[in-house]
Amino acid sequence: xxxxxxxxxxxxxxxLVWQGADHRVILADEPRxxxxxxxxxxxxxxxxxxxxxxxxxxxxxxxLIVERVLREQLAPDKVNLASLGNVVxxxxxxxxxxxxxxxxxxxxxxxxxxxEAPGRTIDAAALSDALREALSHT
Amino acid sequence: xxxxxxxxxxxxxxxLVWQGADHRVILADEPRxxxxxxxxxxxxxxxxxxxxxxxxxxxxxxxLIVERVLREQLAPDKVNLASLGNVVxxxxxxxxxxxxxxxxxxxxxxxxxxxEAPGRTIDAAALSDALREALSHT
Numbered sequence: 485x486x487x488x489x490x491x492x493x494x495x496x497x498x499x500l501v502w503q504g505a506d507h508r509v510i511l512a513d514e515p516r517x518x519x520x521x522x523x524x525x526x527x528x529x530x531x532x533x534x535x536x537x538x539x540x541x542x543x544x545x546x547x548l549i550v551e552r553v554l555r556e557q558l559a560p561d562k563v564n565l566a567s568l569g570n571v572v573x574x575x576x577x578x579x580x581x582x583x584x585x586x587x588x589x590x591x592x593x594x595x596x597x598x599x600e601a602p603g604r605t606i607d608a609a610a611l612s613d614a615l616r617e618a619l620s621h622t
Numbered sequence: 623x624x625x626x627x628x629x630x631x632x633x634x635x636x637x638l639v640w641q642g643a644d645h646r647v648i649l650a651d652e653p654r655x656x657x658x659x660x661x662x663x664x665x666x667x668x669x670x671x672x673x674x675x676x677x678x679x680x681x682x683x684x685x686l687i688v689e690r691v692l693r694e695q696l697a698p699d700k701v702n703l704a705s706l707g708n709v710v711x712x713x714x715x716x717x718x719x720x721x722x723x724x725x726x727x728x729x730x731x732x733x734x735x736x737x738e739a740p741g742r743t744i745d746a747a748a749l750s751d752a753l754r755e756a757l758s759h760t
Binding site for chain 2: 531537544545551555562563564565566567568569570573591592596
């Protein structure tokens with residue numbers, strides 16, 4: 485099941501970090517939110533509840549592995565998880581490390597920005613390595 | 623584990639629909655988003671990855687039951703799922719039925735509103751009954 489008009493069917497959706505049989509993890513190009521990852525189901529499926537319960541549980545387990553690695557590697561103040569898909573109705577999870585001094589905190593990243601955020605540099609290569617290592621055991 | 627300053631420790635957080643041993647479902651008071659439910663972990667826990675994998679899977683299974691019932695009862699155009707907790711860092715999921723003519727679509731409900739939404743009336747009693755029935759089998 486793919487859709488020729490869907491950017492998550494036709495492209496990776498970001499820097500590919502890990503590719504499993506039916507879902508992948510990418511590092512998003514979100515300069516104001518370093519470490520922003522997405523976990524993307526391979527098939528063009530709309531809602532979590534369209535997956536079988538086994539598939540949904542495996543997919544969510546990967547989302548939580550990403551959350552755990554982000555916490556270990558980046559020590560954010562909070563992690564935000566969301567599956568929205570209003571614009572791109574192809575099942576994907578946003579896994580977003582948040583800091584109290586980021587541009588939007590404590591609002592969600594989809595609200596208007598509250599401030600200029602400090603330039604926070606992360607070690608994307610180390611993060612990608614840690615994600616691949618953790619996801620390789622799934 | 624409770625926190626005396628936490629509104630989700632000291633109150634239900636909305637109209638209580640279903641109470642399980644370690645989490646509950648409430649119907650939120652969000653007039654612009656009828657059917658907006660929250661699934662709230664009982665203990666004052668911060669992140670999904672603070673739960674055991676068994677607890678996280680059970681909790682998420684309830685979130686997806688709520689999603690499924692909302693789809694069956696209300697036929698929304700999309701469902702949005704999110705665990706944010708920046709303001710109230712007590713683990714809870716937003717399960718939000720969305721319609722293309724709602725106040726924010728296709729933006730997340732945390733973005734600025736785009737329009738006046740049509741007054742959409744839902745049968746909250748029927749929704750609550752269907753949620754209780756579906757969750758009673760967990």
